[in-house]
């Protein structure tokens with residue numbers, strides 16, 4: 053039922069609408085027009101103003117033909133740079149690539165195209181479907197910023213699917229970590245390095261001593277990193293301050309909390325012991341995804357994928373996604389693999405076959421959801 057030619061054309065048209073993070077307005081307008089023409093209700097939130105971008109998140113409410121709880125789909129409108137002037141090209145090998153030196157933007161427009169094609173297919177075949185809540189976010193690539201601004205209280209869906217993971221269609225992300233950003237600062241005291249070094253407290257040296265903290269993979273589901281270091285003003289000045297920015301991730305919130313406390317304690321102890329002043333700032337970036345394979349959101353996607361003959365793989369990832377934010381707001385959300393490959397590079401591509409399977413999968417999930425509700 054999915055119309056391959058229409059889907060491919062539509063996908064190629066949408067990747068050519070420029071929408072780098074913070075500049076999604078043109079693509080938002082395109083989607084708003086598309087859905088308004090079909091009688092759906094489109095609501096844009098305030099995220100654009102909050103984030104100083106030119107578009108907010110776009111929520112599209114589609115009335116179903118059946119009176120059941122809505123089902124939610126989640127994709128992001130923004131793309132990474134270089135995202136302007138994308139031209140897509142379909143090769144004889146059935147693969148869509150960017151014709152120039154830009155990304156292709158299948159991340160996440162493959163997901164968007166799949167959702168739109170599934171909806172189109174439902175309409176043209178006069179099929180029954182549940183009410184749909186479609187959320188198109190902004191600035192996902194900047195750290196899930198749009199999804200974090202959205203007010204989830206206005207949604208009625210209890211389960212959701214994001215179409216924003218690598219892996220072939222049939223891939224279902226059931227676990228991903230929660231993350232803290234952690235900034236460590238040592239405050240020392242400046243002095244001339246040659247004339248009176250004894251009057252100074254060298255923050256760089258104290259930082260070095262404090263970096264006995266754990267780093268790297270600590271166990272299969274917990275990691276920790278120091279990613280940026282800055283300090284000192286000049287060769288001949290005892291370094292007054294030193295700063296390290298790092299992170300910690302874990303699939304378990306309790307472990308993340310425990311690790312963060314341990315990092316903080318070790319850092320503060322070492323710095324104080326060596327005569328510096330420690331400061332640690334912790335910022336919680338996003339919650340974990342932890343879905344049970346027996347719960348509805350997973351079972352439904354599995355059933356739909358298997359019905360299409362797709363190979364189902366339940367996977368765990370180390371990265372964050374809008375799906376994590378949705379999960380943190382009490383909507384069970386699984387992230388689905390779309391087949392997008394080499395994303396964020398000019399070698400990005402997607403197979404037409406995967407794009408078609410994405411649309412078929414969305415359609416199958418919608419139909420299975422309705423069948424299960426009735």
Ligand SMILES: [Zn+2]
Pocket residue numbers: 128159160192216
């Ligand atoms: Zn993405």
